[in-house]
Amino acid sequence: MRPFAYLAPTDAASAVALASVTADAHATATVQYKGGGTTLIDLMKLDVMQPSTIVDITAIDDEAMHRISRTGTELRIGSLVSMASLQADRSVVRDYPLLTESLWQAASQQLRNMARLGGNVLQRTRCLYFRDTSYDQCNKRTPGSGCAALDGANRGHAVLGASEQCIAVYPGDWAPALVALDARVEVLGRSGYRSFPFADLHRLPGKTPHVETSLVPGELITAFTVPGGPRRRSLYRKIRDRESYAFANASAAVALDLDGDVVRDVRIGLGGLATIPWRAHRAEKALRGRKLTESSAGNAAEAEFAGARTRKHNEYKVALGKATMVRALLDAQSMEIA
Numbered sequence: 521m522r523p524f525a526y527l528a529p530t531d532a533a534s535a536v537a538l539a540s541v542t543a544d545a546h547a548t549a550t551v552q553y554k555g556g557g558t559t560l561i562d563l564m565k566l567d568v569m570q571p572s573t574i575v576d577i578t579a580i581d582d583e584a585m586h587r588i589s590r591t592g593t594e595l596r597i598g599s600l601v602s603m604a605s606l607q608a609d610r611s612v613v614r615d616y617p618l619l620t621e622s623l624w625q626a627a628s629q630q631l632r633n634m635a636r637l638g639g640n641v642l643q644r645t646r647c648l649y650f651r652d653t654s655y656d657q658c659n660k661r662t663p664g665s666g667c668a669a670l671d672g673a674n675r676g677h678a679v680l681g682a683s684e685q686c687i688a689v690y691p692g693d694w695a696p697a698l699v700a701l702d703a704r705v706e707v708l709g710r711s712g713y714r715s716f717p718f719a720d721l722h723r724l725p726g727k728t729p730h731v732e733t734s735l736v737p738g739e740l741i742t743a744f745t746v747p748g749g750p751r752r753r754s755l756y757r758k759i760r761d762r763e764s765y766a767f768a769n770a771s772a773a774v775a776l777d778l779d780g781d782v783v784r785d786v787r788i789g790l791g792g793l794a795t796i797p798w799r800a801h802r803a804e805k806a807l808r809g810r811k812l813t814e815s816s817a818g819n820a821a822e823a824e825f826a827g828a829r830t831r832k833h834n835e836y837k838v839a840l841g842k843a844t845m846v847r848a849l850l851d852a853q854s855m856e857i858a
């Protein structure tokens with residue numbers, strides 16, 4: 521690992537100020553916040569990330585960043601809540617099953633104890649060529665260098681949202697659940713707080729795959745909010761190479777609102793298939809106002825994957841993605857809601 525400065529402020533405003541001042545004072549400085557460090561330290565050891573300063577945010581004592589709370593119909597989750605704490609919260613288990621199911625199927629219990637939800641949504645791709653610096657070609661790591669995955673080992677790569685510059689999959693499980701809940705993200709920057717749809721946080725790779733989010737440098741994620749009250753008819757289905765401690769080959773987060781068998785509303789987030797946490801707008805449109813059956817769910821999945829683009833080793837993801845979405849929808853339909 522390379523040498524770096526380590527700062528541990530105790531309030532959010534100081535963290536933002538330190539991150540900004542450090543970057544301003546040294547034109548070449550790269551500053552990274554550290555939550556649990558399970559992505560950041562990992563990638564520093566691999567020399568993929570090389571921050572000159574780390575701002576450890578776990579000592580921040582702003583209570584709202586550590587708390588899960590409800591105001592009216594809004595659920596608010598502080599960004600320093602650990603994956604394990606949210607996964608274990610009984611009222612969230614009952615009212616938002618997809619939020620907790622997507623967490624307990626991710627990583628390992630030890631990692632979930634360490635990792636915070638702010639860092640979770642900003643985890644980096646698992647693309648082999650990104651994580652191994654002995655490969656020269658990776659536009660995400662070294663802009664303009666090419667993409668070794670296009671004609672390389674691309675079994676785990678994206679079939680939705682990819683570009684000719686990058687086909688890396690967004691690997692996380694929790695973010696697709698936030699997408700399916702129309703969640704918002706709250707951030708603190710130099711000019712104060714702002715809040716925007718979570719679906720706008722991650723950027724498609726396009727020609728600039730190294731720019732992964734819409735965050736302004738130095739902005740700190742402080743919370744996630746979910747509007748509209750409980751979503752008890754919701755779940756997360758994850759398909760992977762082995763039943764635990766593996767990233768998704770395909771996953772679907774579904775929040776379903778039924779009037780009898782007819783879909784009043786539905787929101788679907790996909791994981792393991794796309795370059796960003798993917799909102800399945802086409803499938804949702806195909807389902808609203810229709811009776812939910814295996815056939816209508818299949819048609820919706822066809823509509824969503826009509827625009828899929830495959831490479832040599834990831835063709836299987838189209839069939840797997842459709843089947844995962846259909847299974848998630850039918851399982852959500854048959855949930856018994858208390």
Ligand SMILES: Cc1cc2nc3c(=O)[nH]c(=O)nc-3n(C[C@H](O)[C@H](O)[C@H](O)COP(=O)(O)OP(=O)(O)OC[C@H]3O[C@@H](n4cnc5c(N)ncnc54)[C@H](O)[C@@H]3O)c2cc1C
Binds near residue numbers: 561599635640742
């Ligand atoms: C072996 C292994 C297996 C895993 N398996 C899975 C899996 O199956 N599913 C899954 O979803 N995940 C999996 N993960 C990823 C894991 O969930 C993430 O590493 C973790 O959630 C990141 O959280 P953290 O607090 O440790 O982030 P950190 O490593 O601290 O930070 C990650 C990034 O986010 C930035 N950051 C952190 N907090 C903030 C904030 N509040 N505001 C702005 N920027 C911030 C940091 O600067 C850094 O760039 C796995 C990880 C490992 C190591």
Ligand code: SF4
Binds near residue numbers: 645647649685
């Ligand atoms: S897919 Fe993206 S992350 Fe992987 S090698 Fe290509 S540019 Fe790099």
